[in-house]
Amino acid sequence: xxxxxQAADFSVSVxxxxxxxxxxxxxxxxxxxxxxxxxxxxxFCRRQVIHMNSYRExxxxxxxxxxxxxxxxxxxxxxxxxxxxxxxxxxxD
Numbered sequence: 001x002x003x004x005x006q007a008a009d010f011s012v013s014v015x016x017x018x019x020x021x022x023x024x025x026x027x028x029x030x031x032x033x034x035x036x037x038x039x040x041x042x043x044f045c046r047r048q049v050i051h052m053n054s055y056r057e058x059x060x061x062x063x064x065x066x067x068x069x070x071x072x073x074x075x076x077x078x079x080x081x082x083x084x085x086x087x088x089x090x091x092x093d
Contacts, residue, residue: 003079004030006029007023007028008023009023009024010093011023011030011049012091012092013074013077013092013093014071014089014090014091015070015074015077015078015081015082015090015092016078016081016084016085016086016089016090016092017080017089018035018044019091021067023058025076026065026067030060030063030064030065031062031063031064031065031069032064032065033052033059033064033065033066033067033093034067034069035048035049035052035067035068035069036069037049037068037069037070037071038071039070039071039072040070040072040076040077040080040081041057045070046080049068049070049081049086050084050086052066052088053066053086053087053088053090056087056088064084066088066089067088067089067091068088068089068090068091069090069091069092069093070090070091070092070093071092071093072092073092074092076092077090077091077092079090085088
């Protein structure tokens with residue numbers, strides 16, 4: 001992939017609310033900060049998702065929308081991230 005080349009669309013299950021999120025949902029809206037995280041087994045990744053959420057308002061003020069995708073089963077992601085009340089979208093794949 002080259003700089004400026006359009007990424008392929010994908011769809012993943014949202015774990016901190018209902019539904020799915022697609023990359024295409026962000027086209028034309030704003031810049032996207034996409035965080036890809038290894039999984040719930042990784043304490044660093046769990047902390048970084050929460051840390052990324054703490055910057056959500058500052059990012060949005062700059063026109064950047066954060067999206068975290070965690071490598072785990074959606075049901076496991078819901079058990080962990082669903083209870084934290086994170087404001088940004090967290091998805092699982």
